[in-house]
Amino acid sequence: MALRKPDRNGRKAVPGGPVSKTPLGGVRSAQMITTFGVGAMVAVDDSSYVVSGLDTWNINEKDTLYEPRLQKWLRVNKFYGPPANDPPNGDGVRVRRFPEWYSCSNCHDLKPYKSFGTASATGTKCAACETSLVPSRFVMACENGHLDDFPYWAWVHKKNRPADDYTGDHKLELHSDGRTASLRSVVISCSCGLESSMEGAFGRRALELLGVQCRGRRPWLGAGLEEPHCDANPRTLQRGASAAWFAVNRSSLSIPPWSDVLQKSVDKHYTTLAAVVGQPNESAVIESLDWVRANQFTVEDVVKAVRQHQRLLAEEVEDEPARGLEATESFRLQEYDPLYYGQKPIRQGDDFECARPDDHVDVALPYRIGRSMLVKRLREVRALESFTRIEAPDQLSDRKRYAALSSGRVDWLPAIEVSGEGVFLTLDPDELTAWETSAGPAARGTSIRASHTRALAERAKRRGAVPAAGASESAISARYVLLHTLAHALINEWSLDAGYPAASLRERLYVSDRCAGLLIYTATSDSAGSLGGVVAQGSHARLQETLCSAINRVAWCSQDPPCMEAEASGVDSLNLAACYACVMLPESSCETNNTFLDRALLVGTPDDGQTGFFHHLLSDGA
Incomplete structure (x- = not known):
């Protein structure tokens, strides 16, 4: 594009x-x-x-x-x-x-882009020396989503001159001696004789101590659309830093009835149909529609689909406190039953096809697996709801941190749709309940839960937020960590067996008191996502083989014993026995950025094999 x-x-x-x-x-x-x-x-x-x-x-x-x-x-x-x-x-x-500040690598001038006198709007050469200009490496952002140029003048003068003394008499230059890769080698100098390196600019309070305040700028919306009186402290970021932009994405699988070809047709023409249904000429108008005749829909079917859409619009949308853990939300859990029970009959044009494997009668499932379903056809819509800066959104994220995507109200969001295939698995509920209440799994689940709760509280404290009672309590459990780690182990195994790169597979978890399911599906938006390689892994016979191989593969890590014996690892200590040598995945495949993982819950620990839900699959000597 x-x-x-x-x-x-x-x-x-x-x-x-x-x-x-x-x-x-x-x-x-x-x-x-x-x-x-x-x-x-x-x-x-x-x-x-x-x-x-x-x-x-x-x-x-x-x-x-x-x-x-x-x-x-x-x-x-x-x-x-x-x-x-x-x-x-x-x-x-x-x-x-953006940024508006550029520098010249030859004459070393550092100033706004327009001040270089480039010949055209797209020109990137200094008018004085015909050398390519370089956009500022550093920008300034705050936790409320605002973005601004780095305050070079304030940084160099460090309160030695009043802010209103910034005039044309002060010419800034940027020099890099290249002797080291540190910020100490990047020096900003002023024609008034003052100079300062960029060392220390990334400190959490570096700009605050200079008296630099956030101006509420939103350059993606244009000039004059600032949000004044922002109380967040600005932070220095590298222009290409990941912390400069975190997407707030929401996704949904198309499930019955919304995946049905009839409902999809009604969705496209809903405004017209809603005005017709219930009127005396209802039947005549609906029968006259080309798409109704072409698909041989009956008037009754169309009216029923319209009523169904109307009921959906009338439902209240409840804000859930645990938005940062989608696997536990009611919105996500609506997909569980269609995946668990499947969909019949299937019509041409439907976006959802899910059925039991052909060998489900003749071949038993692996011990402790509750059900395997082949999702032969699925559609996922991923939308960009908003974005944040400095810190990734979590379950305590105040919606005021969600930056605006437009200067005015729009009734749409950008999204993409992905068509593919997958396998849905559940764990045996009786075995799972007995396992998660035993001492080993409960202790390890509690450890990760405590780390998560502590991390949430620390993030809220840094932002000066006062969370509601219980809002900072983590929703993590041994059940969740087990399912999450199992999904990672199977993605790694199936990527080797089915020929897909791990980055082309995704996980989707379903966790509640009554649910313990995971969906592994293709995440590509082209035809490579529906070649049948993943669905083939869901047959009972094949699943027995690949599950055993996956468990034995993660039983040993090249970083052991430190990996297995770690009391905490990963970002904010949200993992236990997990690293990139064993169960971590490409970020595009994981729902939670490779956190809440512990392979000991799959295979057990050296001291207690019963901690592993699948310890019985380990080969002798593993």
């Missing part, structure tokens, strides 16, 4: 209007949801830009996506896929130049 500059004079894109500028570069459509969404910085050749707000996108009605459950949850009317490169399906996504 193309990235383009805004129209001249900052005019917004007009759907169906002319193309504004020659494309500056391109990114994949999926990256507009996960990596380079609204408010994210993207480097293009010698320049840097920030992706502009949704109200500047030239979207096309042909790119409309419908997923009623997710639309209701996110309180929008529809989703749009990111616009394509060229008309008539769009002319790309708008970007704005």
